[in-house]
Amino acid sequence: MHILHVVGARPNFMKAAPVLRALSTHSGVRQTLVHTGQHYDAAMSEVFFHQLEMPQPDCNLGVGSGTHAQQTAAVMIALEPVLLERKPDLVLVYGDVNSTVAAALVCSKLGIRVGHVEAGLRSRDRGMPEEINRLLTDQLSDLLFTPSADGDENLLHEGIDGAKIHRVGNVMIDTLVRLLPRAKEKFPSDVPTPYALVTLHRPSNVDDLPWLAKLLATLADLSTHLHVIFPVHPRTRERLEAIGSQPSRARLRLVEPLPYLEFLALQSRAALVITDSGGIQEESTFLNVPCLTVRENTERPITITMGTNQLVGRDLEKLRAAANKILQRAAARNETKNPGTAGVPLWDGQAAERIAQIIVRAPVEVR
């Protein structure tokens, strides 16, 4: 059986790595890895392949950046001949980025079976490009691997045949479980505690420059209470340069995007995380680190029900108040570390092996 994986953007390297590993232990499985090139900077791509011990891609489509239509179309045009030449039995796509929907669309037109890893997540906000990508990819997929029960419910509600849906758990947590001990060894010695860890890259936060400036000013205010470490995504870096002057506070550190292990190390010991990323909401839930999400909605509602994550929307007062409350609670406990895991069912490091079992057990039944 020949399985071809398509990855393109940073969060999906962490999802594909454990699936590649799990499938490599099954006999009779041949694998091909295609990188679309959606993310191309060494800090956004190469370093992840290295730290996650992923094989080098068999093929890099080199599509780079562009508008949504340009990027999606470029992946489709470059991927089609690769699929025609390599003739995989199944293509695995990951997450919700433009590379994901582009690959699913090409496969479905060529009659190649598609498996979607991280299926069924919904924010119900079609203003987010990722929501469009999720809806379409799931409609086009033959195998839908969901991380949690809400994913199954969303898919059934959209009329997807229950026989295609497999609740396997969270592959990103597989990577976290495997690499957390190594990440802890990488904890930088010069980081003062307590600290907040911040990431912001969604268009809704960073493309609205007046809003981004206000957010940054709020982070600067927060840095009077604790250190704030903010690894800056290239998209955000561009926007910050457009804003020009930035608040200079000694305890607010804007740094380059971090490799996986270094970021995970910081996340595991953060007093709080402020983010608009989907994956970080999940990782902080697993790590039991309080997370404030600067969005009006989330496609990962389980992170809210587990009690670690709060949506603060576009309300800076809410952000300030929630951050203060988290810090007061930590001070009352006289600690900033949050031990233990919150225990989401199937977020146990074995999701990729479940996917592999399903694929090798039912190679002819999936369409």
Ligand code: UD1
């Ligand atoms: C993409 C995904 C988003 C995911 C994020 C993780 C879509 C629609 N969005 O957003 O879901 O959360 O990746 O990072 O697929 N750039 C570089 N170097 C790179 C990559 C990007 O400088 O290696 C800059 C370019 O200016 C580019 C911009 O970042 O235009 C945005 O990159 P793009 O891949 O389009 O979207 P992301 O914001 O990264």
